[in-house]
Amino acid sequence: xxxxxxxxxxxxxxxxxxxxxxxxxxxxxxxxxxxxxxxxxxxxxxxxxxxxxxxxxxxxxxxxxxxxxxxxxxxxxxxxxxxxxxxxxxxxxxxxxxxxxxxxxxxxxxxxxxxxxxxxxxxxxxxxxxxxxxxxxxxxxxxxxxxxxxxxxxxxxxxxxxxxxxxxxxxxxxxxxxxxxxxxxxxxxxxxxxxxxxxxxxxxxxxxxxxxxxxxxxxxxxxxxxxxxxxxxxxxxxxxxxxxxxxxxxxxxxxxxxxxxxxxxxxxxxxxxxxxxxxxxxxxxxxxxxxxxxxxxxxxxxxxxxxxxxxxxxxxxxxxxxxxxxxxxxxxxxxxxxxxxxxxxxxxxxxxxxxxxxxxxxxxxxxxxxxxxxxxxxxxxxxxxxxxxxxxxxxxxxxxxxxxxxxxxxxxxxxxxxxxxxxxxxxxxxxxxxxxxxxxxxxxxxxxxxxxxxxxxxxxxxxxxxxxxxxxxxxxxxxxxxxxxxxxxxxxxxxxxxxxxxxxxxxxxxxxxxxxxxxxxxxxxxxxxxxxxxxxxxxxxxxxxxxxxxxxxxxxxxxxxxxxxxxxxxxxxxxxx
Ligand code: OYP
Numbered sequence: 001x002x003x004x005x006x007x008x009x010x011x012x013x014x015x016x017x018x019x020x021x022x023x024x025x026x027x028x029x030x031x032x033x034x035x036x037x038x039x040x041x042x043x044x045x046x047x048x049x050x051x052x053x054x055x056x057x058x059x060x061x062x063x064x065x066x067x068x069x070x071x072x073x074x075x076x077x078x079x080x081x082x083x084x085x086x087x088x089x090x091x092x093x094x095x096x097x098x099x100x101x102x103x104x105x106x107x108x109x110x111x112x113x114x115x116x117x118x119x120x121x122x123x124x125x126x127x128x129x130x131x132x133x134x135x136x137x138x139x140x141x142x143x144x145x146x147x148x149x150x151x152x153x154x155x156x157x158x159x160x161x162x163x164x165x166x167x168x169x170x171x172x173x174x175x176x177x178x179x180x181x182x183x184x185x186x187x188x189x190x191x192x193x194x195x196x197x198x199x200x201x202x203x204x205x206x207x208x209x210x211x212x213x214x215x216x217x218x219x220x221x222x223x224x225x226x227x228x229x230x231x232x233x234x235x236x237x238x239x240x241x242x243x244x245x246x247x248x249x250x251x252x253x254x255x256x257x258x259x260x261x262x263x264x265x266x267x268x269x270x271x272x273x274x275x276x277x278x279x280x281x282x283x284x285x286x287x288x289x290x291x292x293x294x295x296x297x298x299x300x301x302x303x304x305x306x307x308x309x310x311x312x313x314x315x316x317x318x319x320x321x322x323x324x325x326x327x328x329x330x331x332x333x334x335x336x337x338x339x340x341x342x343x344x345x346x347x348x349x350x351x352x353x354x355x356x357x358x359x360x361x362x363x364x365x366x367x368x369x370x371x372x373x374x375x376x377x378x379x380x381x382x383x384x385x386x387x388x389x390x391x392x393x394x395x396x397x398x399x400x401x402x403x404x405x406x407x408x409x410x411x412x413x414x415x416x417x418x419x420x421x422x423x424x425x426x427x428x429x430x431x432x433x434x435x436x437x438x439x440x441x442x443x444x445x446x447x448x449x450x451x452x453x454x455x456x457x458x459x460x461x462x463x464x465x466x467x468x469x470x471x472x473x474x475x476x477x478x479x480x481x482x483x484x485x486x487x488x489x490x491x492x493x494x495x496x497x498x499x500x501x502x503x504x505x506x507x508x509x510x511x512x513x514x515x516x517x518x519x520x521x522x523x524x525x526x527x528x529x530x531x532x533x534x535x536x537x538x539x540x541x542x543x544x545x546x547x548x549x550x551x552x553x554x555x556x557x558x559x560x561x562x563x564x565x566x567x568x569x570x571x572x573x574x575x576x577x
Pocket of ligand 1: 089270271274275279313314316317318320321327331332473503504505507508511577
């Protein structure tokens with residue numbers, strides 16, 4: 001059965017240390033020379049097996065392992081998890097290759113309805129809802145709030161100079177008694193700008209070049225219709241071949257423009273919001289924790305359950321998903337060189353501040369947007385996590401000077417800030433911890449990211465991506481330049497082909513489905529903490545999560561489209577998929 005290196009730790013198959021069970025101790029709490037030297041040898045041995053690696057330049061460092069097979073036994077999936085992971089993937093791929101065959105020998109692939117033929121057994125209620133409603137304006141807007149990539153939308157105070165939308169162009173989308181200028185002032189106009197995709201080299205798949213655009217999308221918070229798109233430009237520079245698309249355009253032209261925005265969303269969502277900003281960020285913490293904190297350290301005990309399985313899933317991602325011959329190279333437009341360039345761009349501008357939900361919403365100017373469930377639930381979860389972390393930290397650190405004097409903790413933050421997040425001057429995380437408050441914030445960020453933020457990005461991916469036209473993984477034609485020349489043939493030749501679509505469905509199902517062996521947030525299967533006060537803090541944490549669960553369920557009652565990704569019972573305790 002599964003053990004994280006709290007109870008024992010192995011080199012090869014030899015048990016090197018049995019952990020002293022019981023009270024958590026900082027280095028200053030250990031007084032016997034034997035205890036102190038025990039801490040030191042434990043860390044020396046750990047640093048031999050868990051080493052930093054720069055898998056690629058310009059992104060966070062990761063664990064030094066060629067594949068998951070190189071990981072120490074303690075960091076590996078258990079048998080049940082491994083066979084489920086491999087089995088579910090084979091099941092999905094087999095199912096879809098059968099469909100692909102059936103279609104190839106059957107009718108042709110020439111209408112949007114043909115996507116229904118691969119939409120067959122792997123289904124979910126929201127995926128079906130998407131299939132029914134994906135063309136509707138409110139549904140398109142809704143996904144920026146409560147889809148899988150809810151961190152892109154920003155308030156627009158003035159129209160960007162490279163996106164020359166005029167009041168006339170959008171007047172028919174607004175309520176009649178107002179103007180664009182007034183709505184900008186009132187704070188009802190929003191922008192999604194995928195500038196980060198500008199100039200990213202596109203993949204070549206079986207000799208065909210794929211295409212990537214860097215769209216700008218303007219949205220309006222309509223008092224009755226909700227958030228709706230009102231103008232789209234598919235590249236950053238306005239030009240006669242880069243028209244501004246409007247809802248009043250020929251319907252297929254407007255539809256294709258929206259699909260290009262959704263295609264940009266796929267790339268940003270998977271590589272930046274999901275892979276970089278959750279998986280890779282948490283891996284840094286995981287490696288630093290294993291290298292710098294002995295298992296008896298209170299912060300090790302606090303974090304270990306939130307770091308379970310993350311090393312193995314990330315190793316699998318590096319070898320099978322983003323590797324030179326991985327899934328991205330085979331079916332996604334940013335596969336090949338593009339994905340690394342894109343991740344490097346995001347890494348350069350990544351800030352510690354943006355990982356803290358309060359600041360994220362404030363900085364994007366979206367604190368008042370209506371029906372932004374992701375925001376509301378994130379903030380509530382943040383508070384519950386922050387309370388819990390404060391409770392635990394205050395048990396072990398009575399003053400700021402105790403933080404400064406904890407040499408192991410200082411080595412840990414130094415490893416995080418200077419090794420893991422290497423070459424990141426504007427990240428904003430100092431390499432020393434000076435106060436308990438700084439420690440509490442950092443631990444809250446770690447737990448929030450490995451639980452809530454990962455759930456918010458990962459768990460909806462099948463719902464929003466299974467209906468491929470709603471979130472295409474690649475585009476096989478360049479963006480349209482002539483609004484009047486958009487035909488259904490062009491759309492079908494642009495969207496992913498049958499086999500790309502099948503892989504998109506299979507992988508997003510595999511990753512997004514409820515994991516059968518999931519440990520829900522706040523359930524600690526191994527008893528790391530034994531002190532009554534710490535156990536009480538954990539019980540209180542669980543109680544608050546349960547209350548939050550009830551609140552979220554009640555709030556969703558009667559909603560046609562429910563937002564349940566941040567129900568604590570559906571959030572995993574760590575990034576395991
Ligand atoms: C690892 O070979 C992971 O079939 C998923 O990676 C799938 C595999 C291995 C198996 C691939 C194979 C998980 C960690 C991660 C992450 C975040 C990014 C996820 C991106 C998903 C992209 C879906 C692509 C659909 C076309």
